[in-house]
Amino acid sequence: MIDPDRIARYERLVASNSNFELKGKNMLFTSVNGYMFSQLNKAGELGIRLSKEDGEEFIKTYQSSLFKSYGAVMRGYVVLPDSMLDNTALAAKFLQKSYEFVLSLPPK
Structure with a gap:
């Protein structure tokens, strides 16, 4: 089971930008145009x-x-390092970069 604190930090990160929407029940992720751009794995690591x-x-x-x-x-x-998850502003910068990269791909 994923540490609830890690889930809460991921939720805060996703909530920091209105372009992002947290999806999934057992495997939390974000996606746009048919591509995932972030995911929380079973170990609680954010990719x-x-x-x-x-x-x-x-x-x-x-x-x-x-x-x-x-x-x-x-x-x-x-992997987004644990220390970066504690810095929502810095983590959000990279999640935005991830979002923009996926938007540059042809829609699925």
Whole structure:
């Protein structure tokens, strides 16, 4: 079971921007145009989807890693560090960047 505090922090992050809507019951996520752009996995890690270049830079800058869900690496996703979840403004900046990246993809 995911720590309720982690769920609450993710909910606050999503609620910080009117463009985002939290979806799912057992697996919480955000999506637009048929693409997920963030997801909370069973371990309580938050993954966000970024372009290849932005993802590589994010991993280097924030000592992050690739995001895994259900035992598989999610292509294009990076783990948002725990410390960043405590900084809603900074986390929201990257969630917005993720949202904008997914909006640049052709709709499904």
